[in-house]
Amino acid sequence: xxxxxxxxxxxxxxxxxxxxxxxxxxxxxxxxxxxxxxxxxxxxxxxxxxxxxxxxxxxxxxxxxxxxxxxxxxxxxxxxxxxxxxxxxxxxxxxxxxxxxxxxxxxxxxxxxxxxxxxxxxxxxxxxxxxxxxxxxxxxxxxxxxxxxxxxxxxxxxxxxxxxxxxxxxxxxxxxxxxxxxxxxxxxxxxxxxxxxxxxxxxxxxxxxxxxxxxxxxxxxxxxxxxxx
Amino acid sequence: xxxxxxxxxxxxxxxxxxxxxxxxxxxxxxxxxxxxxxxxxxxxxxxxxxxxxxxxxxxxxxxxxxxxxxxxxxxxxx
Numbered sequence: 324x325x326x327x328x329x330x331x332x333x334x335x336x337x338x339x340x341x342x343x344x345x346x347x348x349x350x351x352x353x354x355x356x357x358x359x360x361x362x363x364x365x366x367x368x369x370x371x372x373x374x375x376x377x378x379x380x381x382x383x384x385x386x387x388x389x390x391x392x393x394x395x396x397x398x399x400x401x402x403x404x405x406x407x408x409x410x411x412x413x414x415x416x417x418x419x420x421x422x423x424x425x426x427x428x429x430x431x432x433x434x435x436x437x438x439x440x441x442x443x444x445x446x447x448x449x450x451x452x453x454x455x456x457x458x459x460x461x462x463x464x465x466x467x468x469x470x471x472x473x474x475x476x477x478x479x480x481x482x483x484x485x486x487x488x489x490x491x492x493x494x495x496x497x498x499x500x501x502x503x504x505x506x507x508x509x510x511x512x513x514x515x516x517x518x519x520x521x522x523x524x525x526x527x528x529x530x531x532x533x534x535x536x537x538x539x540x541x542x543x544x545x546x547x548x549x550x551x552x
Numbered sequence: 553x554x555x556x557x558x559x560x561x562x563x564x565x566x567x568x569x570x571x572x573x574x575x576x577x578x579x580x581x582x583x584x585x586x587x588x589x590x591x592x593x594x595x596x597x598x599x600x601x602x603x604x605x606x607x608x609x610x611x612x613x614x615x616x617x618x619x620x621x622x623x624x625x626x627x628x629x630x
Contacts, residue, residue: 382620389617418620425622428568472565472623506566 324552326352326368329396331387336373336409336529343529344370347545357390367552368405369396371412373465373527383426383468384414393419405449405548406521410466413513413523422514422523423481424473430506434467438537439504439526441489441512442496448519449551450488453543459496460540462526464504469525471507471514478508488513488522553598555606555630559619560591594618603630 326344330337337354344352352370353363362369376387387393393415400406400421408416416422429435440461443454454460473481481487489512493502503510505525513524528541561567567589574588596613598606610628619626 381617385617385620423622425620427566427623430566430568432568432572470566470568474622506568 324348324367324549325350325363325365326370326548327355327362327366328352328370328372329355329357329392330372331357331374331376331390331415333376333378334372334374334411336411336527339527339529340370340372340409343532343541343545344368344548346532347542348549355392357387357392359392360395362395362399366399366404368407368548369399371396371406371408371415372529373410373412376411376415379411379468382418384411384416384418387411387415388418388420397421400516400521403518403520405551406516407450407548408521408523409527409529410469410525413525414468416521416523421521422516423477424471424514426468426525427470427472427506428468429466429470429504434465435469435504436465437463437504439464439512440492440494440496440502441526442492442498443489444487445485448488448515448522448547450515450522450544450547452547452550454547457496459492459494460543461494461538462528462531462541464526466505466525469505469507471505471511471525473508481511481514482509484517486515486517486519487511488515489524489526553601553603553606553630555596555598555610555628557594557596557610557614557618558591558627558629559594559614559624560626561589562623562625565623606630
């Protein structure tokens, strides 16, 4: 597994992401700059980390979504290559057109930073093989604009084609109500592209890989990716 | 030549910031407010004086970057 992490001006989770990838794959990912035009030869996975690319100016992820490197990321995704976007990375994937919909301001207008349970919707993808289908995991969230919105036809298509990756839930695995931190449609925390080779999600699995910080439920995502290529 | 682009959320799209402002206006005693929607204004200055060329460029700018057409509408005044 050869991974590359794209760093934008304002990214701040690239170190956590690199640590998680190194731990799972046994090799350090390449760190790419947003102004680069190419991915390193043989890249299997491109990761867009969390943070506040370009200061969240204009809209979250909007300017990063049009950065030079994104043409190479789009080409990689079109070839079936794996792409993971977490938090601001998810916003960038939506803004760049790699995933449908948009991340709006949290419905309660608050920045939420807390531990959060998620339900793993399916475990037959490159990202989730090491989880069980329907498993409840605990990771963390830290975002002000994680309220996933799309038009009704898009939501229907995502649901109908099994493209919802993770949903917010409570510790018992119950979806909806108070366990939805941001007002996201259908409690969506993450979605796949049509080919299920692109995943965007708001929560931070890369921060839950070490018992020292309160849990290791994020590890399986990176271990799944390590075994995928 | 000066141009102004106004980007607003499409009707029906939840606008929590507009809602918060609406609540604040009401609590300040500003009467008669039915609803508030928040948008963005871009003032763009063009070097030349060709209005139709500027408008075409701004259309491209809106489609490519200034507006997210999934949720936003835009209006161009040159």
